[in-house]
Amino acid sequence: MSQFSVKELLGTEPASQQVVINGWVKAFRSNRFIALNDGSTINNLQCVVDYENFDEEIIKEISVGAALKVTGSLVESQGKGQKVEILVGAVEIHGAADPETYPIQPKKHSLEFLREKAHLRVRTNTFSAVMRLRSALAFAIHDYFNKNGFYYMHAPIVTGSDAEGAGEMFRVTTLDAKNPPLTEEGDVNYKKDFFGKETNLTVSGQLEAEAYAMGLGKVYTFGPTFRAENSNTSRHLAEFWMIEPEMAFYDLDMNMDLAEDFIKSVIQYVLENCDDDLEFLEKRLLDEEKTKPQAERSELSLKDKLRFVVDNNFKRVSYTEAIDILRNSKPNKKKKFEYPIDEWGADLQSEHERFLVEKHFKCPVILFDYPAKIKAFYMRLNEDGKTVRAMDVLFPGIGEIVGGSQREERLEVLKEKMEQLHIEEEELWWYLDLRKFGTAVHSGFGLGFERLVLFVTGMGNIRDVIPFPRTPQNAEF
Ligand code: 4AD
Ligand code: MG
Numbered sequence: 001m002s003q004f005s006v007k008e009l010l011g012t013e014p015a016s017q018q019v020v021i022n023g024w025v026k027a028f029r030s031n032r033f034i035a036l037n038d039g040s041t042i043n044n045l046q047c048v049v050d051y052e053n054f055d056e057e058i059i060k061e062i063s064v065g066a067a068l069k070v071t072g073s074l075v076e077s078q079g080k081g082q083k084v085e086i087l088v089g090a091v092e093i094h095g096a097a098d099p100e101t102y103p104i105q106p107k108k109h110s111l112e113f114l115r116e117k118a119h120l121r122v123r124t125n126t127f128s129a130v131m132r133l134r135s136a137l138a139f140a141i142h143d144y145f146n147k148n149g150f151y152y153m154h155a156p157i158v159t160g161s162d163a164e165g166a167g168e169m170f171r172v173t174t175l176d177a178k179n180p181p182l183t184e185e186g187d188v189n190y191k192k193d194f195f196g197k198e199t200n201l202t203v204s205g206q207l208e209a210e211a212y213a214m215g216l217g218k219v220y221t222f223g224p225t226f227r228a229e230n231s232n233t234s235r236h237l238a239e240f241w242m243i244e245p246e247m248a249f250y251d252l253d254m255n256m257d258l259a260e261d262f263i264k265s266v267i268q269y270v271l272e273n274c275d276d277d278l279e280f281l282e283k284r285l286l287d288e289e290k291t292k293p294q295a296e297r298s299e300l301s302l303k304d305k306l307r308f309v310v311d312n313n314f315k316r317v318s319y320t321e322a323i324d325i326l327r328n329s330k331p332n333k334k335k336k337f338e339y340p341i342d343e344w345g346a347d348l349q350s351e352h353e354r355f356l357v358e359k360h361f362k363c364p365v366i367l368f369d370y371p372a373k374i375k376a377f378y379m380r381l382n383e384d385g386k387t388v389r390a391m392d393v394l395f396p397g398i399g400e401i402v403g404g405s406q407r408e409e410r411l412e413v414l415k416e417k418m419e420q421l422h423i424e425e426e427e428l429w430w431y432l433d434l435r436k437f438g439t440a441v442h443s444g445f446g447l448g449f450e451r452l453v454l455f456v457t458g459m460g461n462i463r464d465v466i467p468f469p470r471t472p473q474n475a476e477f
Contacts (some may be wrong), residue, residue, distance in 0.1 A: 007040035009074060014084045016073045016166045021045065021086065022094070024123060025066045027086075027106050031059060034088075036070060039122075042106040042129050043275045045084040046077065058091055064106055065097030065123070084475070118468055118477050126284060129277040130465055133270060137453060138222070140269035141243055144262055145220045150245060153212045153219040155205025160197055161428055163207045165377050165421060168229040169200035203228035207378070207431055209246035210407060213442055214434055214454050220245040222449075230472050235350070235399065236460040237450060239470040246444035250268055252380075252389040254314060255443035256336060256366050259393055260403050263364075263447070264310045270456055271306055278303055285458040296425050298397075302458040312362040312392065317356075320344065322367050325360055346375045350399040357394045365394045377433075379405040391445065398455050404445020411435035 003020045004012070023038035023045070034045035034053065047070050049059070062068065072086040078087070099105075104120050114121040121127045142152065174194040176180065181192040190198045205221035221244045228238060232459050243249045245258065270278065284301035289297045300308060317325075326332055326341040326348075339349045348367075357365050370390040372381060379388035393402035408414045414435055418425065425432060453465040463469040468477045 005040035006036065006038045006043070006045045007111060007201050009045055009086075010041065010043055010083065010084065012074060013389055014076045016075055018071070018089075019074050019086065020069065021047075022069050023068070025062060025064050025068060025097075027064060028062050034062060034068070034070070036068065037128075039128055042125060042280050043082075046079065046082055047072065047088050048078075048085055049088045049091070052473050053089070054091070058093065061096040062091065063092045063097060063099045063102075065099075065102040065104060067091065067094035067097075070095060106141060111461065113289060115463055115469075122467070125280060127464070129280050129451070130466065132277050133274055133281075133457055134465060136270050136412070137266055137456060138449070140266040141222060141262075141449075143269070148218075150218045151212075151216045153205075153209060153216070155202065155208040155221045155223060155244075157202055157224065158195070158199050158204045159208075160195070160199050161431075162200070163202070163204040163376075165423065168227055169203055169292045170226050170228050172199045172201060182249075203227055204242065204294065205244050205430075206246065206444060206446065209244050209444060210378075210442065211434055213246040213248045213431070213444070214440070217249075218245070218247045218436065223466050223467045232472055233350075234463075235451065235454075235461050236461055237466060237469055237471060240462075240466070241449035244444060244447060246442065248442045249271075250406075250443040251441055252391060252443060253377075254370060255367065255404055255406060255445060256314075256391055259345050259391070259404065259445050259447075260314050260366070263393070263402070264451070266452070267306050267456060268310050271303065271310065278306075281457050281459075305458075309364060312363050314366050315361045316366045316368065317361075319348075319367055319370045319387065322348070322352075322356060324459075327354065329360070331356060333356060337391065345371045353392075353394045353399040354396075357396050362396075364396070367392050367394065375405070377421050378407050378414070378422060380408045381413055381417070389443075393445075395455055397409055398451050400448075401451045401455065402445050402447045404443065406441065406443040409435060409439045409441055411439065 006021065006023060009021060021036065023036040026035040026037045026044050028034050032049050034047040034049065036047050037044045069092040070086060070088055071090045072088040073222060074084055075087050077083060077085040089097050103117050104123050108393050109124065114124065145152065153259065162169060181189040202225055205223060209221050211221055223241065224239055225242045226239050235313055239261045285302050320424045323341060323344050332341050337351055341352065366459055368391040369382060372386055372388045375388050375390045379390050381388055389406035391404050392400050395401045408417065411432065414432065415425065450465050454462055457465060459465050464470065
């Protein structure tokens with residue numbers, strides 16, 4: 001007798017064939033109908049218990065959350081709502097789940113409650129759907145790059161350089177925190193540390209990806225990145241996954257074209273391949289929207305929103321144009337923005353990004369040519385001497401989903417920039433080497449994976465789209 005998944009059995013023609021199926025009990029009605037799920041699909045398999053053949057002891061152990069092995073015959077369902085069901089011959093209990101203490105009951109739990117039970121929450125419909133979509137998106141991303149001539153490159157996780165120059169990093173050390181070795185000046189002596197220098201968890205694999213793009217042409221990284229900023233928002237994690245393509249001989253326009261095509265392709269993939277889960281999340285979102293005032297409700301359903309992104313061009317707008325729009329906008333004039341926009345050069349906050357995307361353009365937006373002062377050191381300086389070839393992709397409900405740029409490939413210009421920002425040449429000597437030997441126009445960007453999953457699933461908090469979120473004061477599990 002073969003062992004199948006629920007997904008396989010739900011797609012099988014019933015012919016009273018004997019089957020074995022393992023899963024967890026989602027519901028147990030009338031001491032007769034077991035809804036069984038093994039994670040292979042959002043849909044449950046109905047197993048109908050024939051009372052006569054069962055001892056009471058086993059029936060007692062069947063409750064929500066219990067793990068079972070069911071043997072029986074696959075038949076056409078007598079009831080509505082499913083094509084097939086199992087007439088149960090025998091049930092073995094892998095493990096019972098005490099109904100008095102098992103926290104995941106078949107009722108609506110708040111997302112906050114489930115965050116406290118992160119080790120069990122994947123057994124709910126919502127989280128299983130989100131995590132299957134997360135997995136499908138990761139596959140679609142690798143598939144996209146593979147089909148488009150990119151090589152997957154593994155950037156190091158422990159680094160000695162600060163790619164973003166933001167300085168909010170997690171230190172990696174084996175020194176004794178209570179009694180570290182000191183230099184003559186009384187500072188911690190990192191020469192005695194494991195790597196012989198100060199090291200951190202990476203904030204981005206970009207600098208190393210640039211080195212590899214200069215030999216392999218087109219590469220991408222897809223790995224964990226870490227930021228020690230104390231941002232307690234629904235869009236920030238301390239540990240998140242980033243996808244960073246880096247391409248030799250690409251200018252900023254080609255970079256924007258790639259970002260747009262890439263995002264559309266992976267969203268198209270889930271539209272084509274994950275309909276059950278999207279359908280479930282769409283309904284969930286609709287229920288949630290009903291609790292909101294009319295004015296705050298989204299006009300589009302989840303799948304319509306995804307289709308909208310796939311079918312429409314992203315609007316490309318320079319930073320300077322965006323500042324004009326924002327300066328003259330209603331919320332700015334009525335002092336509704338927390339950070340009012342007065343002059344050119346202001347850094348954009350998520351309230352501004354969301355105004356542009358949700359209220360003004362009503363579509364995804366790519367902002368480009370930002371002031372050099374508010375962007376990282378490695379971005380290519382424009383002829384005007386004050387803007388750089390940066391781009392951010394902004395999404396409805398999310399704000400910034402992608403940040404990227406054309407890189408400064410001119411050695412002298414880069415050195416000057418580093419000097420202005422007090423970045424030691426010795427620290428990035430190898431990065432400068434890339435500009436000394438066979439330098440070329442090149443570009444890349446970083447997509448925050450969880451922000452993409454947030455958009456695709458319609459979830460509201462980034463903590464709910466990664467299995468075990470790491471945020472300030474939170475590294476349980
Ligand atoms: O804009 P960022 O900081 O860009 C970089 O790190 C570049 N080195 C990327 C590159 O050009 N290769 O980050 C890129 C994206 C953001 O747009 C956002 O989606 C995501 O990473 N991100 C975060 N996601 C979750 N939590 C955080 N704390 C994030 N910080 C950035
Ligand atoms: Mg950014």
